[in-house]
Amino acid sequence: MLNSAAGSRLADLWDDQKASGMNEAELLLYRSNLLGSDKRITNYGGGNTSAKVMETDPLTGETTEVLWVKGSGGDVGTINLDGFATLYMVKLRALKGIYRGVDFEDEMVGYLPHCTFNLNPRAASIDTPLHAYVPRKHVDHMHPDAIIAIAAASDSKAITREIFGEDIGWLPWKRPGYELGLWLEKFCLENPDARGVVLESHGLFTWADDARACYETTLEIINKAMAWFEEKTAGKDxxxxxxxxxLAPADRRAAAARLMPAIRGMVSSKQNMVGHFDDSDAVLEFVCSKDMAALAALGTSCPDHFLRTKIRPLVVDFDPENPNVDDTLSGLGAAVEAYRDDYAAYYARCRHDDSPALRDPNAVVYLVPGVGMITFAKDKATARISAEFYTNAINVMRGASGVSTYCGLPEQEAFDIEYWLLEEAKLQRMPKPKSLAGKIALVTGGAGGIGSATAERFLREGACVVLADIDAAALAAAADNLANRYSADVVRSVTMDVTSEDAVAESFAGAALEFGGVDILVSNAGIASSAPIEETSLDLWNRNMSILSTGYFLVSRAAFQVMKTQGIGGSIVFIGSKNGLAASPGASAYCTAKASELHLARCLALEGASEGIRVNVVNPDAVLRGSKIWSGDWLKERAEAYGKDTSELEEHYRQRSLLKRSVLPEDIAEASYFFASEASAKSTGNILNVDAGNVQAFTR
Structure with missing residues (x-):
């Protein structure tokens, strides 16, 4: 909301003690990080900051003026000094002499590298001229909801004048670029006392000749707008x-968990998408409102918003007063297809002869009355950020419609930014996706050595991972470790007893809610036991069968249900054991349960083939390091069975193998990755032994 977050006003976080001793570039970084730390000021990747700094020219040794400005694709909240582009101001000013007019402004981007100072490899963004030509040392360009609500109102200019008088100016909509930079310069020269300007349908520029003064001006202007909106909208619905x-929170989550795999399947024909669910207060207020559908159809206003969310969302036909998810699912396919057709028609209406080809026509944002907002994108971070941006758009619509008439950006202008050749060039420079990008994996026994190693292998290849384990403490430690190294966006954990039907169902619903579904199941939860047959109790027998056979059945059944709903295939990997093929003394319960796993996998491979669901088995042997199984009685029992001391067991297993090598969790992880990836796309019903060679376990 316009005043959501801690307090109803932006706090001045500037610390003179921290700032003392900083040079101008460091003050720019400090200011940028402070501004980017509050989403009411600007969202992730939104806005930019700059400072004009006197530097020593490395060629001449003379002092020269250098523009430090946020580089292309950066985020002011998390940027470091190497995230800023640096350019000679004398060369940026010289560009005016070769500018051929607004019809040729895009070609000016090609000249920016010629202005680079000190061989800085950071690419300058399209907004560089907007900062360069403002005749002040420090410039902030932010996208605060309170200001964009003004900028998106039908009488934006009049509202700007009412709130700010002559202090803050107003400029009509103009696509960011070289021409807008000249407009800003002209405004500043004609209005030397103005401290900033509102850009219609875009955002806020503020400036000063001191870093702290610039920061304080930005906060002051935004706070003034917040106060004005609070006064004008007080008491209004x-x-x-x-x-x-x-719906109640649990019911909202249950509905979203059913909807998300279905939507995911419909939008993942070209690449697997990852989902995000948001039922925050701001979102719920909007999706439960009378004007939601009409406002959503108008599209977003700020370029940053619709670049992340597409021009408009898809409103899902769901009645929270009669919450029948089955009815919604039955009509969902037609709604998604209608959205695609509408998007293709928008492209056809607005395209130019040189426009890039039609991109993915599916919606990014799905609004579900009474439930919340679902977003889908190529990865979890992008899906989450898209939700944040549409929440900004909701806040803007709230403000603008509360005091005036909300206006989305005109369709042609929106298209010209979405399919801007410069934006296309940026997309083409994106690195090639990793092999598991967009894939979602659930790993049972995720806190153990094999489970956590497998999760890490998948994360390295771009997957999202849900770790499941019955050991809550070990699970939390494993999840924290991986999240710290691979981002909290891509790691989730759930405490799961694989023998509990309800716990398994809840875990897969949780995976659907967090990421949109499941593509990969690694069934790895396990125990081990050793006892002569006459000493094997019924309880011990049942415990082995419950975890190693029934548990594998339950998680596989749940995976099949989700994967069939998605309709985009999947991969199930059982972590079996050499003991499933080769008998061992004193371990009848364990060996029999493991043999059951292998045959279950064969059966599921038959059932899943027509749906593109592959089922394969990795058979380890004697993975001692990092294994929770080998930390208990099993280690002592197996040592006794072979007449060895526990310290001698690893060497015993190594020497009995054909290759005389130890088998490590990372080896099992690599085999699991092979079966999870497209490298094994034509393999199902297979058993891959990773045991350093054991003739008894040869499958043929």
């Missing part, structure tokens, strides 16, 4: 008031 009530 947002979005025309409520049309329905939100």
């Amino acid at each position: 947002a979005f025309g008031g409520s049309a329905c009530r939100a």
